[in-house]
Amino acid sequence: MGLLSIIKKQKLKDKEIRCLILGLDNSGKSTIVNRLLPKDQRSSEITPTIGFQIHTTHIQDRIVSLWDIGGQTTLRPFWDNYYDKTDVLVWCIDISQPFRFNESVHELFSFLQRDQGRPGHHLKLIVVLNKIDLISGSSIMTRVSSVQNDLSGVAGAGAVFVRCSGVTGQGMQELSYEMCSD
Numbered sequence: 656m657g658l659l660s661i662i663k664k665q666k667l668k669d670k671e672i673r674c675l676i677l678g679l680d681n682s683g684k685s686t687i688v689n690r691l692l693p694k695d696q697r698s699s700e701i702t703p704t705i706g707f708q709i710h711t712t713h714i715q716d717r718i719v720s721l722w723d724i725g726g727q728t729t730l731r732p733f734w735d736n737y738y739d740k741t742d743v744l745v746w747c748i749d750i751s752q753p754f755r756f757n758e759s760v761h762e763l764f765s766f767l768q769r770d771q772g773r774p775g776h777h778l779k780l781i782v783v784l785n786k787i788d789l790i791s792g793s794s795i796m797t798r799v800s801s802v803q804n805d806l807s808g809v810a811g812a813g814a815v816f817v818r819c820s821g822v823t824g825q826g827m828q829e830l831s832y833e834m835c836s837d
């Protein structure tokens with residue numbers, strides 16, 4: 656590898672990844688963010704987010720800022736304010752509550768539609784199917800396909816789906832990898 660490519664690679668590595676975590680209230684955003692932090696920086700109690708919280712941490716050898724925004728109805732009109740310079744959008748869905756899938760799909764659609772007015776932005780979308788621990792093994796596939804179906808046409812072909820549990824830690828490695836891979 657030439658010197659220039661090494662410098663280029665290092666520059667890319669040094670660049671902070673700005674990650675915006677959105678989704679409906681109670682979907683588990685703050686719990687996931689808490690899991691992504693080093694053990695000694697985790698909170699023992701998570702309460703509904705009123706406003707937003709920013710954490711900056713190392714994930715997979717990269718510096719990542721995690722923008723955790725409250726998902727309650729009254730807070731959603733403010734989501735757009737956090738969009739600027741976002742590299743990765745993590746959209747969190749509570750897979751144990753199928754009756755809220757439509758609401759989540761609608762909110763994602765509205766958010767991404769507004770995004771079209773922001774030229775030149777290349778955003779990576781990761782859809783997190785959270786609370787997988789609450790679904791019995793036999794119905795996981797049905798539930799996952801149901802969400803993926805609902806989201807087809809909204810999330811786009813480049814979207815990545817990750818199943819996880821912010822409580823047990825299942826799927827966190829995969830989520831970390833996807834957040835940091837180009």
Ligand SMILES: Nc1nc2c(ncn2[C@@H]2O[C@H](COP(=O)(O)OP(=O)(O)OP(=O)(O)O)[C@@H](O)[C@H]2O)c(=O)[nH]1
Pocket residue numbers: 678679680681682683684685686687701702703704705724725726727785786787788789819820821822823
């Ligand atoms: N069983 C289970 N419970 C979870 C999981 N993730 C979060 N929870 C629970 O779901 C509830 C809501 O989690 P939060 O992380 O506060 O959800 P949020 O999306 O940040 O909610 P807002 O801040 O209101 O937008 C809490 O009681 C969590 O303990 C999970 O993977 N499995």
Ligand SMILES: [Mg+2]
Pocket residue numbers: 684685686702703704723724725726
């Ligand atoms: Mg929260």
